[in-house]
Amino acid sequence: MNPERLIRQIEFIREVDKLKTIRRQTLLTDGSRLENDAEHSWHLALMALVLGEYAGSSEIDLLHVIRMVLIHDLVEIDAGDTYCYDKAGYADKLQRETAVAERIFSLLPADQAAEIRSLWDEFEASKTPEARFANALDRLQPLMHNVATRGHMWKQHGIVQSQVVDRNRKIADGAPDLWTFARKLIEQAVNDGHLAP
Incomplete structure (x- = not known):
């Protein structure tokens, strides 16, 4: 055992526990909070496990996803x-997040830092079949939550059908x-009055 390596790994694990405190603009499906x-992130991992058969590539590595x-x-x-519909927030999102990636991933020993950073870079680039599937799930999950909560967050932010279609077409x-499936959900949300046309 390498005590210094373990100390760095534990420091990283403690740091990433803070992810539990970051609130998203997505209600739980029961609408409670x-x-x-x-x-x-946990929900996406489970979705990958369950929905892997719908990935666009038959050669996909689900563990990698x-x-x-x-x-x-x-x-x-x-x-x-x-927030996914915040145009101003997206203007410098990649720059802000890249700086954080440098800090957080560097807490790990160099080999693990490089490995995890490469996973993050791959997700962001969305070029591999695994990254495209991961990004598809990342869009589908909040869409399903919005539908389950009768469009609560869409209504709160004044989001309309064209914005939802534009944001989520990357699922394809x-x-x-x-x-x-997502297109049908969007159409149904409009028909039910939960998403403005």
């Missing part, structure tokens, strides 16, 4: 959650069948 980033979704929001510990890149 806002979801936190740790819950979101799960690892990506578990770390993709760690940067929000410092950067905070940027990683999971075409899930995009078909």
Whole structure:
């Protein structure tokens, strides 16, 4: 055992516990409170496990997807959650999050820091089949929460159908069948009066 390595790993684990305190602009499906980033990441990992058969590529490595979704929001510990429809917030989002990635991942021993940073970079670039599927899940999950809560957060922020379609069309890149499902959810939300046309 390398005591210095273990100390760094434990320091990282303690630091990322802060993810539980970062509130998202997504209600739990029962509408009782806002979801936190740790819950979101766990939910995506479970979605990857259950919905893997809908990935756009038959050669997808689901463990790789799960690892990506578990770390993709760690940067929000410092950067905070940027609401997906916040254009101003997205202007410097990557810059803010990249700076945090440097800080948080460098807490780990160099080999693990490089490995986890590469997962985060891969998710952000969304070029591999695994990253495209991970990003598809990252969009589908809050969409399902909005539908389950009768569009509560959409209404609160004045979001309309075209914004939801534009934001979520990336689902098709990683999971075409899930995009078909998502389109039906969006249409139903409009028909039910939970999303403005």
